[in-house]
Amino acid sequence: MKHTIQLIVASFFIILLASCEQSNEKGMDIKSIDNESADAINPYLTKDQNGNIVMSWTSKDPIDSLYRLKYALYNESDNTFGEIITVPTSADLSTSPESMGKVAFKADGTIIAVFGKKIESHVNSFAGAIYYSVSTDNGKNWSAEEIIHSDTSQNTSHSFFDIETLKDGEVAAVWLDGRFSSTEKGSALFFAKTEGNIFGIDTLLDTNTCECCRTDILSDDMGNIHIAYRSIALPGGVFGKQVRDMVYLSSNDGGESFSTIKPISADNWQVEGCPHTGPSLAVINQQVNAVWFTAGGGAGLYYTSSPNLSEDFKNRSLLSANGRHPQMATFAQNKLAVVYEENAVTPSNAMEENNAHASMKMHNASMDMNMDTTEMVMEHSAMEKADKAQIVLQLIENGNKTETIKVTDGKQPNHHAVIAPINNEVLVAWIHEENGKASINYSRIF
Numbered sequence: 355m356k357h358t359i360q361l362i363v364a365s366f367f368i369i370l371l372a373s374c375e376q377s378n379e380k381g382m383d384i385k386s387i388d389n390e391s392a393d394a395i396n397p398y399l400t401k402d403q404n405g406n407i408v409m410s411w412t413s414k415d416p417i418d419s420l421y422r423l424k425y426a427l428y429n430e431s432d433n434t435f436g437e438i439i440t441v442p443t444s445a446d447l448s449t450s451p452e453s454m455g456k457v458a459f460k461a462d463g464t465i466i467a468v469f470g471k472k473i474e475s476h477v478n479s480f481a482g483a484i485y486y487s488v489s490t491d492n493g494k495n496w497s498a499e500e501i502i503h504s505d506t507s508q509n510t511s512h513s514f515f516d517i518e519t520l521k522d523g524e525v526a527a528v529w530l531d532g533r534f535s536s537t538e539k540g541s542a543l544f545f546a547k548t549e550g551n552i553f554g555i556d557t558l559l560d561t562n563t564c565e566c567c568r569t570d571i572l573s574d575d576m577g578n579i580h581i582a583y584r585s586i587a588l589p590g591g592v593f594g595k596q597v598r599d600m601v602y603l604s605s606n607d608g609g610e611s612f613s614t615i616k617p618i619s620a621d622n623w624q625v626e627g628c629p630h631t632g633p634s635l636a637v638i639n640q641q642v643n644a645v646w647f648t649a650g651g652g653a654g655l656y657y658t659s660s661p662n663l664s665e666d667f668k669n670r671s672l673l674s675a676n677g678r679h680p681q682m683a684t685f686a687q688n689k690l691a692v693v694y695e696e697n698a699v700t701p702s703n704a705m706e707e708n709n710a711h712a713s714m715k716m717h718n719a720s721m722d723m724n725m726d727t728t729e730m731v732m733e734h735s736a737m738e739k740a741d742k743a744q745i746v747l748q749l750i751e752n753g754n755k756t757e758t759i760k761v762t763d764g765k766q767p768n769h770h771a772v773i774a775p776i777n778n779e780v781l782v783a784w785i786h787e788e789n790g791k792a793s794i795n796y797s798r799i800f
Contacts, residue, residue: 522577
């Protein structure tokens with residue numbers, strides 16, 4: 355009996371010690387932001403006109419339960435965020451972590467907030483619009499919301515956008531658009547940029563894209579615009595099957611014209627559903643780097659690069675067999691850092707279940723020709739329970755994986771991480787879920 359009690363006590367102290375361990379490998383300081391909110395989700399990192407890091411996120415107001423877009427300026431000296439500013443026109447914005455609200459800063463300091471909102475439609479349950487609002491006084495006042503796209507149909511889906519400040523100081527946006535869904539597979543990809551404080555007319559870039567994966571737009575130091583997204587193809591060799599692989603296009607004249615579309619990798623992923631995980635780009639000395647998730651030819655996160663705008667991408671290399679939602683940045687003199695989540699459930703197993711669900715929804719949609727098939731797989735939102743997952747940081751140098759860092763321990767749901775460079779360091783932020791509440795956690799690494 356005495357021996358049994360000793361074992362129980364010893365086990366208790368082992369558990370206690372384990373619970374007191376650092377939640378990551380390097381003892382990094384993990385902090386939270388906006389803790390007074392009922393839920394804080396969907397972080398996004400950018401920089402203002404002075405090069406300071408800014409985080410935006412979506413926050414649920416405990417008073418009226420509406421989600422709104424917020425942002426705050428990062429203070430490098432003490433690793434904290436300053437005054438939290440709310441964009442009031444964003445009330446009741448959409449909460450998809452693949453299509454989160456975002457802010458961008460023009461060269462003159464004008465702030466452009468972009469966010470999606472659902473539109474009630476009896477025809478299309480996924481109908482929505484992308485809006486923008488402008489502040490010229492550091493967030494004190496905001497213009498009335500305006501729709502970014504020329505198509506203003508109340509029964510069409512517009513979502514999964516990304517924004518970027520261009521070298522000319524204007525802000526550009528890309529998004530997935532369902533205006534051709536009655537005649538084309540999937541969504542279309544559109545581009546627009548600001549002309550002063552309004553967005554100009556939109557430009558069609560592609561007519562067949564996966565309906566609900568995050569898009570990525572990037573402007574490099576030379577002023578080139580880079581865009582990556584998941585396309586839909588119907589190859590002759592797989593009659594009747596959809597292939598959803600990543601593709602790339604670029605512009606070297608500020609968005610006046612764009613290159614032909616080229617594949618990032620010929621994964622040949624035959625899936626009739628959307629995995630809700632988009633690509634990420636980074637540029638080093640004109641070399642275009644890409645990371646993405648696929649289940650074609652082996653499920654996982656993959657990396658590749660192209661020497662410049664015109665040449666093809668190299669053969670892919672595996673980063674993680676269990677990773678999802680990658681985001682990439684350059685830092686510390688031409689190094690690459692990729693942040694992502696690794697789930698306890700492997701993506702291949704999860705996608706088998708999702709594919710079956712998607713096929714059933716697509717079958718139901720085919721019975722109603724007016725229904726937009728956007729968002730065929732259920733997106734994770736703040737209202738859904740996420741699987742336990744850890745945040746992982748992977749370093750890449752000269753095209754090869756080097757150090758792998760476990761940012762969190764995987765004991766809680768941590769997901770949809772984002773990353774921004776700070777000289778020789780990186781700032782990583784992600785959604786953390788615990789005890790029925792979602793929050794934004796962040797850590798400065800190296």
